[in-house]
Amino acid sequence: MGLTLTYRIRPLLLGEAEVPNILDVFWSLSTDRGRSSVPILGFLIEGAKDGPVVVDCGMRDPKRAMEIFRLGPHSCSPEQQLTAQLALHGVRAADVRTLILTHLHYDHCGNCAALPNARIVVQRTELMAAAAPMGPASLPIGGKSLFYDRADVAELIDPLWDRLDLIEGDCELFPGLACVLYANTHTPGHQCIYVQTDSGAAAIVGDIARKVDLNIEQAIPPGIYYDLEAMRRALADIARRADIVLPTHDWDTMKRGNIG
Numbered sequence: 482m483g484l485t486l487t488y489r490i491r492p493l494l495l496g497e498a499e500v501p502n503i504l505d506v507f508w509s510l511s512t513d514r515g516r517s518s519v520p521i522l523g524f525l526i527e528g529a530k531d532g533p534v535v536v537d538c539g540m541r542d543p544k545r546a547m548e549i550f551r552l553g554p555h556s557c558s559p560e561q562q563l564t565a566q567l568a569l570h571g572v573r574a575a576d577v578r579t580l581i582l583t584h585l586h587y588d589h590c591g592n593c594a595a596l597p598n599a600r601i602v603v604q605r606t607e608l609m610a611a612a613a614p615m616g617p618a619s620l621p622i623g624g625k626s627l628f629y630d631r632a633d634v635a636e637l638i639d640p641l642w643d644r645l646d647l648i649e650g651d652c653e654l655f656p657g658l659a660c661v662l663y664a665n666t667h668t669p670g671h672q673c674i675y676v677q678t679d680s681g682a683a684a685i686v687g688d689i690a691r692k693v694d695l696n697i698e699q700a701i702p703p704g705i706y707y708d709l710e711a712m713r714r715a716l717a718d719i720a721r722r723a724d725i726v727l728p729t730h731d732w733d734t735m736k737r738g739n740i741g
C-alpha cells in the first residue's frame with residue numbers, strides 16, 4: 482500500500498520574444514522563414530516537502546536579448562516579472578527553496594538572484610558549456626556567446642556560487658520529482674524535469690521540444706541541437722515517459738494552465 486506523492490504545476494509567463502520559425506524544425510528541413518511571438522515561461526511546482534520549487538526564471542533584460550543574440554524584439558511587462566508571477570499564486574520570492582535550471586540560455590536563467598533563499602540546481606556540464614560557448618562570432622543569430630549571456634554565467638560563478646548545486650546526470654530531487662540529463666541535445670547539459678501529478682507524469686522539457694505536435698508526436702527535431710542522434714533519442718524518451726509535455730516557448734503550455 483504505497484502513498485503516491487503528487488505535485489501541482491503552475492506556468493509562469495515571464496516575457497515574450499519574437500523569434501524566427503526556423504527554430505521549430507531542424508535547419509535543413511525547414512522552409513518556414515517567418516517569425517513568431519513566443520512566450521518565455523517558467524514553472525512553479527508546489528508540494529515539495531521543503532517548499533516551493535521554480536523551474537527556469539526568464540531573461541535578465543529584454544534589450545540585452547536583442548543586442549547580444551540578434552533576435553527579434555523581446556519584452557517583459559511589470560506583471561511578467563518573476564516576483565509578480567509568483568505572487569499570483571501566493572508565493573513570495575523568499576519562500577522558494579529550489580530553483581532548477583533546464584539549461585543556461587539567456588531566457589532561462591536571467592533572474593536567479595531574485596530568489597534569495599533557493600539552491601540552484603543545474604548540470605555541471607551545462608555550466609561548463611555556458612562558460613566557454615562554441616559560437617562563431619560570424620553566426621547571424623546566437624552570436625559568439627551562442628545564446629549564453631556572460632552576465633548570467635558570471636553571476637552564477639560569483640556571487641551565487643555558494644547556492645549552486647551542480648549535479649551530474651539524473652537526480653531525483655524529491656520523491657516523484659526528478660532531473661533527467663539529455664546531453665548534447667538543445668545544449669550540452671540540458672535537463673528535463675519529470676514531475677508526478679494527478680494527471681500523470683509531466684515533463685518540463687525546456688527547449689528540447691518547442692512544439693509537442695512537431696517535435697514529440699511527429700518526432701521532428703527542433704532547430705538547435707548539438708548531436709542529432711542524442712536529440713532524437715531524447716525526444717523518443719520524452720514521448721515514452723511523459724503523459725504531459727510542457728515546452729518553454731509554446732502558447733499551448735500557457736493555455737493548458739495549472740496542472741493538479
Ligand SMILES: [Zn+2]
Pocket residue numbers: 586588589688729730
Ligand atoms: Zn529558451
